[in-house]
Amino acid sequence: MRKLFRYLTSFKGPIALVIGLVFIQSMAELYLPTLMAKIIDTGVIKHDIPFILRIGGMMLLVAFAGTICSVSASYFSAKVAMSFGKMLRSKVFTHAEGFSLLEFGQIGTASLITRTTNDITQIQVVVNMILRMMISAPLMAIGGVIMAVSVNPGLSSVIVISAPLLLTGIAFVIWRGIPLFKKVQIRLDAVNRVLREGLTGVRVIRSFNRIHYEKNRFRKANANLRDTTIKVNKLIAVLMPFMMLVMNFTTIAIVWFGAIKIDAGNMMVGDLMAFLQYAMQIMFSMVMLSMMFILIPRASASASRINEVLAIKPSIEEKPANHESRMAGTIEFKDVSFHYPGAEKPALRNLSFTARPGEVTAIIGGTGSGKSTLLKLIPRFYEPSSGSILINGVPASDYPLEVLRNKIGLVPQKAVLFTGTVKENIRFGNERATDEEIVHAAKVAQAFDFISAMNDGFDSLISQGGTNVSGGQKQRLSIARAIVRKPEIYLFDDSFSALDFKTDANLRKALKKETGDSTVLIVAQRVSTVKDADRIIVLDDGNVMGIGTHEELLRMNATYQEIVKSQLSEEEIA
Structure with a gap:
């Protein structure tokens, strides 16, 4: 996909704006648990209503600023992704227009249509997700770790144990998913090809009474696509419960060991609540990354198929006008x-x-x-x-x-x-x-x-x-x-x-x-x-x-x- 991402340089301004907005949003989300801890430890315990109102108002302002940044980042990231998809479709179509009949025969019309539509759509989705999640998730994870350690270094050992478990699950899905996603796109090519031939040749099919044959042909191609897609979804379906299981056990461990520390007088209730939220932010950022890594293999397969088209050098070489353009016709x-x-x-x-x-x-x-x-x-x-x-x-x-x-x-x-x-x-x-x-x-x-x-x-x-x-x-x-x-x-x-x-x-x-x-x-x-x-x-x-x-x-x-x-x-x- 890196070869295609070089075209994103045309959108430097909007991308920089998205990064800035996502950064502000992430900082706002990281700051909220700290404010909540102050309300509990100072305002609630001491019954200081003015303090609660003051900090609560600050929380509302921070949340509002984060929401505005989140909505704006979503808008600009979607605009960049759609514009990027438009540019890619234009490049693929323009490049294919220069192909000789030889190149069209090599790739196939059905495959070219799939690459120009479905494959580029997959990349659009990933670009949109990357601009939002690939920036937000690391910021939330790193920021969450820093804030959690600052609240209570002792409890951080729980995160040190649970985070590698999540990363192992994500790595397993990527390893098994990439070949399957490539197969999905190939199966989709086959469905498009059979469908196109069936629709364009419907008169011949009916005249030779081959309707049942074509139905079986389409059913077989469709079943192959279904079976491969089910395999991919089964793999994804296993990942989400596994991540939720790890997150829930992490929550139990934090509450358990946090309660012991509170009982021993080594930790405040507000700090435990803040630490719990930071841990969830870290876990949730990993969930966001896992969603990215679920989409990236398919987009990577799509990107390689688009690069195949763009890498084909037309056998008919275009030459500049160095002769009189008027031809007598001989x-x-x-x-x-x-x-x-x-x-x-x-x-x-x-x-x-x-x-x-x-x-x-x-x-x-x-x-x-x-x-x-x-x-x-x-x-x-x-x-x-x-x-x-x-x-x-x-x-x-x-x-x-x-x-x-x-x-x-x-x-x-x-x-x-x-x-x-x-x-x-x-x-x-x-x-x-x-x-x-x-x-x-x-x-x-x-x-x-x-x-x-x-x-x-x-x-x-x-x-x-x-x-x-x-x-x-x-x-x-x-x-x-x-x-x-x-x-x-x-x-x-x-x-x-x-x-x-x-x-x-x-x-x-x-x-x-x-x-x-x-x-x-x-x-x-x-x-x-x-x-x-x-x-x-x-x-x-x-x-x-x-x-x-x-x-x-x-x-x-x-x-x-x-x-x-x-x-x-x-x-x-x-």
Whole structure:
């Protein structure tokens, strides 16, 4: 946790104020038993009412000052803890935004969500407790010991015996608790993962009648979390009765030996009462520390998980702008190969081609041939294992990511929509787009008709994940989002698969006019989608089997001929 606590330096002022307030509060609490002893030994025994009122009034003032300091310290410590949590969430989210797809795959989305929410909440709670208890408890313990010894050194031997017993119990809980708290967070990750998959994939689960299977899967993950949490709570449950037992026996011993001293005339009744309160303050401070040490192991596990995220260095390195940001749109692959981590063989091997503005380059091939991987290398979602990708003659890695990606309009294989209106989803591609530009983009994407048919038109709400529109409608909205961006490079990753042939043809015809000056790369399964392209790249198992026009490949490329024969009739081929 020390690595994360360095961020607390931003809150030096409020932390210093909390420390000061807690110090005053602790001194006030330590002073009250002394005043009470004076009231008993002088005021009560001698029946001195004015003395009782005077000292009693002083006690009220001291208690009031301590209360004000306690409330103020609680307010500022909570403010620091919440602000610290906000800063950590911002840092984790911002850092994760710079991850490539490789880093996201390593950690997992469910785990990232847990670390950004639950783990940081655990740290917030501990920071709040540390500012209040980790300062107050030692002050109360040390101050209590000093005051108790000053009242009666002989009785202090009782505290010397009981305090190590309490510390031993606390140390045992810490030793056994840290591994269990780490397991709790891992089990929570698993519950989040199963829950997320069950909710996002509910349509598939129902269509395959796998509801009972998913229920059992969730029940198992939930039971694992429950069992581990119960183990932790059992450990904590043992500690509290043990501490209360020690405290009660300490009280009995103090009263017992104190009564003997009073009977022998070596101690006043008020001093015994004061000593008893100081002993309770010492014990209670240890109880507060034990509460801290119960929370610290879990927060420590959470902190290590957050540090894991912050310590990951994104594989995609950001570079300063040292080239002209304007890109004409020419894309050149030079002997590019790519290998997924842990994969047995490369996803792409020795790929070389050039795509120019005003041209359409299509990529076709079977499932797993590397088509989508090729597109992901252009915006630098992944880095090539070897070779280089040039944008306008400059290596893509030399451009700042923002400059590079601002020139690209990507329509992913799986259309992704966000919660909001249709207009907001299209404007996601260009936040400065006018309403006229949004309507134009929708018309080009063949989305205008179905948008107009919706109850509120472009102001109609899209539910989370776009579940209230069809697959084809999602694809067309995604295409409109790319069009409104007016990029120099269009990347269509199998973006027409959910469209019927008529809509596909109309869309390609409209796109040809819209993207006339841009570089267009299309990944597609249908031959009808790619046959009019200026250049077709045929991939098979990561290898380039041929590059050429539809007519050239149809004459000379066996792989392309097989694809065409599997989709078109003899008449259509002719």
